[in-house]
Amino acid sequence: MIKVTIDGIVAEVESGTTILKAAQQIGIKIPTLCYHPDQEVKANCRICVVEVEGQRLLVPSCAFPCTDGMVVHTNTPRVRRARTNILELILARHTQDCLHCHRSGTCELQQIAADLNFTRKPRYIQSPRSEFRDFSSPSVVRDPSKCIACGRCAWVCTNFQSVNALTKENRGFETVYTTEFNRPLAETACVNCGQCIQACPTGALTIKDDTAKAWKAIFDPNLTVVAQVAPAVRVNIAEALGEPVGTISTGRLITALRMLGVDAVFDTDFTADLTIMEEGTELINRIQNGGTLPLITSCSPAWVKFCETWYPDQLDHLSTAKSPQGMFGAIIKTYYAEKLGKKPQEIYSLSIMPCTAKKYEATRPELGRDGYQDIDCVITVQELARMIREANIDFERLPEGEFDLPFGLGSGAGIIFGATGGVTEAALRTVYEILTGHELKNINFTAVRGFRDTREATVNIGKLPVKVCITSGLANARKIMEMVKAGTADYHFIEIMACPGGCVGGGGNAYRNWKKVEERNKATYLVDAKQCPVRQSHKNPAISEFYKELGVAPGEGIAHELFHTKYTDRSNLPK
């Protein structure tokens, strides 16, 4: 441990700790922009500069390591002048239309301008980086006029995701973050994961806002609006509305959706269970009949597009089961519509998701029939929070509601789909019992849990050692896929989630960092353990009832028709 004095306060830190982290330890908040706790230090925005005694120039506190006896000043006229001047330079490239920006209130640039008490009249010509805005993607809106060139978006796109859809172009004053050859985002290898949105400190990258579309349907008297709510939403929506990270709010969420005017609120947890039945059956079949192994999950639409783009020759590894959202869409527009005696077009299928890629998934032609799509609109957690605020709802004080039947009952196995490792654990809970005919004594497969790294485990199912691998983040997925391609991945089952940490780290949630993802992950397992009377998909009575009514076993007949899909080679996308 070494001692460093910051603004007169002594901090004891490990050697090599940055000044920024040391300052945070003793309650000194240095402003940052290009710094993100999940990312490598970039030291390019320079807003975090401080004065270090003995150093000729100011140093960026995010990157500069403490040494023993170092004396640092974070609030001197020299530091204040530099920060204000740097902020002024940044603002001169920014549209500053805060009052109609989705980032207003969560924008880091706005916060810094307020914190620095910045009121100076502009000394420079206002010259936004680009007037061009890209609305081509169903998931992500790019507005370079709000870009501060910090590089956080490209960092995640490259390092978390290995997609490289966003990159730095040009030099000097003309530097911009853009797509390859400035193509519209929709025409690139972008997988719509939204991690760039999560990383952006300003409104340069935002979620494609579909709230107006949702409102229009809600207020249309001829439409029955049927909502499905993904597992991860219940541990995210309260946070997005200002409550502590990891707050579980399933009941209040249901009440809020009813108050918004949704006619039926269903739980995607139900189709998560259905996914286990379909995908589990597929796994058993492949194991027993010598099918293509490893079987790889297909619930994450960003991962699916990634696989279609980079590994089109490996698509037979992907489970043909649709994602829970896709399955639910099919049920709503066929089975449920029939039940209500309505045409599919009279039902508006609305998804509430933690995920921006679900917006893209909903546009896939495979998810629809006879000229209509199974999902009419996908609203992310951030957008739902907006709608709740718009509707004057005090979320914190709402009474608890319950999901509508018959698709309101899901198991704990379905809930944990929201966390990386959850699909695997859910599958094991079911596949074990079906294959062995024995009941599990302990249904918690803690070896597959986690939130950051790739994990592997071997579970003995009867005499068969089943080898599973779990990863999240597409850069990690790429490593696994290289093994699959080389034939060295001797797993039976691989779970891949595009977003680091799984759906609780998804691009549609409130702004993330690893610490928050960990809290949301814990909350997810808490819902499974404490709030779910049934914790295995095949034991969900609603599931067995449903198959009985369909008159088929999982994977057969109408179940196969409605709940399975096919994939497309997208290797021609620029990459």
Place this chain on the structure above:
Amino acid sequence: MQETRMMLRNIGKINPISSMEYAKLGGYASLRLALSFPNGIVGMLKDSGLRGRGGAGFPVGLKWAFVRDTEAPQKYVICNADEGEPGTNKDRILIMGNPHAVLEGMAIAGRAVGASKGYIYVRAEYPYVRELLEKAIADAEEHNFLGKSIMGSDFDFFVEIRMGAGAYICGEETALMQSIEGQRGEPRFKPPFPAQKGLFGMPTVVNNVETFANVPLVLSLGSENFRTIGAPKTSGTKLFTLSGNICRPGVYEFQTGITIRELFEEVGGGCPNGKKLQAIQTGGASGAIISPDLLDTPMDIESCAAVGATFGAGDLMFIDEDQDLIEVCASLAGFFVDESCGKCTPCREGNKRLLELIMKFRHHTATPKDIDTINDLASTMMDASLCGLGQTSPTPIVTAVKNFPEVFERAMARRDEK
């Protein structure tokens, strides 16, 4: 005035490609010496007082000691020949005339720090330099001055050439390494310094062409003798590039400490057509613009710093009375707008704003407030930019504003006349 030709001693006397001709005139003797006592090299360089010739003037022995003392499976030696500074040609002249001196210096560095691999990063605009270097390297390898088991010793040293692609910033050592690695040419944050984590993350010596050319001289003369040459704290000779309004522009080798007046009047022959000298830009495009009152300043690092001039890489651009100093500033500011890599805010945004401010003077729309803005902005660029480019690019403008206030006042006054 008679030049003191040490680095340039072989120019015109030998076929520059031939390592044997170089060796006949005493070349590669220093490397032979270095092979036999590798542990003494760093100490000799420290004692010699040799400082880097690329502009920053860092003590060479100290830099090499850091690399030598850092444990690593691989170390590198990089010769920076990305001579992009406007008005500087010294490295080209040196390589074209005496390439083996540079190669010898690199090999000695490799021996001293334990590196077996060297790179020469050559400016994109110098394809003919590359051609000559390739031949010289091949020739040296053929005669075992480079390559495997040099001169029968256990020391291997291979040199590869890497070409730049026209970016000025790639002359900055960390951006240069990024470029060699195949990345976007942008500087990296220091620390870690190249001596700790340089090329491909390994300890790396990066020195300028002229610095390497001095290394064999230190070994052959001995550090005590080398120290006696030139000014006390900038020992050795230096290649000075004279440009601008001067009768005999060119590259000249003199002992450090020669005065600007001697270079201007006796070597360069003064301004053409008997014009009066208005100003001198010292040390390259990002160097200070000083008044002729400082003509008697000796060209060494300490003397220059004392009067607010820049020693830099030994460039002197003379500006006669006919030139519009504001035009000069605008041209320099425009250069840095073009050459900023765009990584850090102060440099990316600041250079453009400096140019806009200068243009206000050029268009006679400036007010005294704009002088304040220039100084305020410049102070932040110099204080908070990531690399040397942004830290020094405002220098010519702030020094011009400070040393030639009447020029800027005149530009504003004309606005009032309008």
